[in-house]
Amino acid sequence: MDPRGNTRWRTPAIVLAALLAVSLVVAGLVWKREHDRATAQERAALAHGLALHAAELRDAAPGTARDLGLAAVKIHPDGQTRAGLIDTLVGERSSELTPDASSEVALSGDGRIALTGDDDEVSVWDLTTWLDPKIIEKSDRIAVLKGHKEDVGAVALSFDGRTALTGDDDGTTIMWDLTDPAKPVRMAVVVNERDTEYANSVLAVALSRDGRTALIAGLGGDVTVWDLTDRSRPARLSMTAHASSIDDLGLSADGRSAVIVDNDGAVTVWDLSDPSHPVKSADLTLPAKSAVATAMSADGRVVLVGNAHRAELWNLDDRSRPVRTAAFDVPLADMYDMASAPDGKTALLAGPGDSGILWDLSDPSRPARLAALKGYTREIDSVALGADGGVALAAGPGGVSLWDLRGLAEVVADPEGAACRGHTSAAISKADWARYTGSTDWSDYGEEDWGALAVCLISPGST
CATH class of the missing domain: 2.130.10.10 (YVTN repeat-like/Quinoprotein amine dehydrogenase)
Structure with a gap:
């Protein structure tokens, strides 16, 4: 057998294998990017829904409003959720x-x-x-x-x-x-x-x-x-x-x-x-x-x-x-x-x-x-x-x-910290979680077997 023939066939095979590996990596990166985007959109939608419920509850149930607003910021900290939590915390000072x-x-x-x-x-x-x-x-x-x-x-x-x-x-x-x-x-x-x-x-x-x-x-x-x-x-x-x-x-x-x-x-x-x-x-x-x-x-x-x-x-x-x-x-x-x-x-x-x-x-x-x-x-x-x-x-x-409004600057600068100070035990029960989020599984934000979601321990979302 001519060794040069083996070399002639081996090179294309290596190239094809490399191209296949690159394609798999690219496909994986594309999938991850789309998955991350979908996850971010889901988190944002969930956070904005919680912030809306918090705004509706400020007068009737200020404690629940604070917990829901804090959860919204923890899950997806953007301008909308931060502003909602700040408004709730300021309302507690009235x-x-x-x-x-x-x-x-x-x-x-x-x-x-x-x-x-x-x-x-x-x-x-x-x-x-x-x-x-x-x-x-x-x-x-x-x-x-x-x-x-x-x-x-x-x-x-x-x-x-x-x-x-x-x-x-x-x-x-x-x-x-x-x-x-x-x-x-x-x-x-x-x-x-x-x-x-x-x-x-x-x-x-x-x-x-x-x-x-x-x-x-x-x-x-x-x-x-x-x-x-x-x-x-x-x-x-x-x-x-x-x-x-x-x-x-x-x-x-x-x-x-x-x-x-x-x-x-x-x-x-x-x-x-x-x-x-x-x-x-x-x-x-x-x-x-x-x-x-x-x-x-x-x-x-x-x-x-x-x-x-x-x-x-x-x-x-x-x-x-x-x-x-x-x-x-x-x-x-x-x-x-x-x-x-x-x-x-x-x-x-x-x-x-x-x-x-x-x-x-x-x-x-x-x-x-x-x-x-x-x-x-x-x-x-x-x-x-x-x-x-x-x-x-x-x-x-x-x-x-x-x-x-004394201390308002600290609240605006760090609404999460302000909400958790003095309320480290803040939690959302499973019943309230289901009431305000529907069928959303909280295992992405806390331990699945927890009896309540510890709001201050929620895994932070990305901006």
Whole structure:
């Protein structure tokens, strides 16, 4: 036999064997890739279903909602499941301050003193016990500000909580001394001039940090600047007239800058360096629909304006040349109110529906959604933020709710860790697993013979 012939046949055979091996490897890799893709899709679908159930159970069964939301993140940690778990954990930090309807709310800078107003009265609250989890019995309102004959439509509280303004539909603004919040003292009354009933109802009020400068806006479109150095004898310094009534306004802590939104949606920036002669320094040109609400940081350098579906962030380092730093979509059907924390790094936007949206503005060019403050069955009319975003209030026909948001940054950064801390024994029973996942076998996420699925021990999914 010719050995060269064997070699001639052996080489093609080797090549064919190699090609077959490569084909098998490629087929195996393709199968694995498709299998992994299908598995990832199954995990994502399961996680999103659990997150949806968690959202539905937040009010009725918050513990179950937390466990299901945590399981969703463990199984498939994406933006949707993380946001759902964060919203659930934030919801656990809420309390019902009062079930009574309230159309207006205000907070002191440290978040300790609150005002809630409805009809012709304004309640004063000391939130000290509400912000201490060790105290079970929470304090009731400590005082009521009376003296209005018509519904109160605007309230403001100085940063230190010692001065309050309350304005009503009769055009009357009352100035209060809350040095002892349990024993408020009415210091002075200002009545807007008007030609007909309700023609100059008070729609918005604002106070400087020290409570010495006030802005009062009326339905007729006038905005007056007041010197409250002597709170028993307020002195009107100036008035500006606008083409239509005022929807909202903001005042810097030093009282030197203001932003005003009128009913036509125009937004103007005012220089109050000389409060006796206010100067309009700029118009904020909005490319989208007109604005209906605004909020200003304490230093007057950051302004937020918004309307249904959209908000914009502006920098006022140069009040004559405002710079738009960001615009972002807001998942609200309408905008009823917004509030900025004193440091301007957190904002709360609210409107119709059952939630307000909390935003991180620490990077002015990239606002980021932090959480939804849920718990309402009706619209939110008024919101307030204090203590650099650590305390939030939301008021409406359904009452007033308080959120303790201290430590929120840690929750947002690591919702899994936050959910498991103090709840290491969190588990989903087989009955609940079947109820919320159908026939899904949990053996991919825990031991098959376990009596319950230990949520914090679920094998993490891939992003």
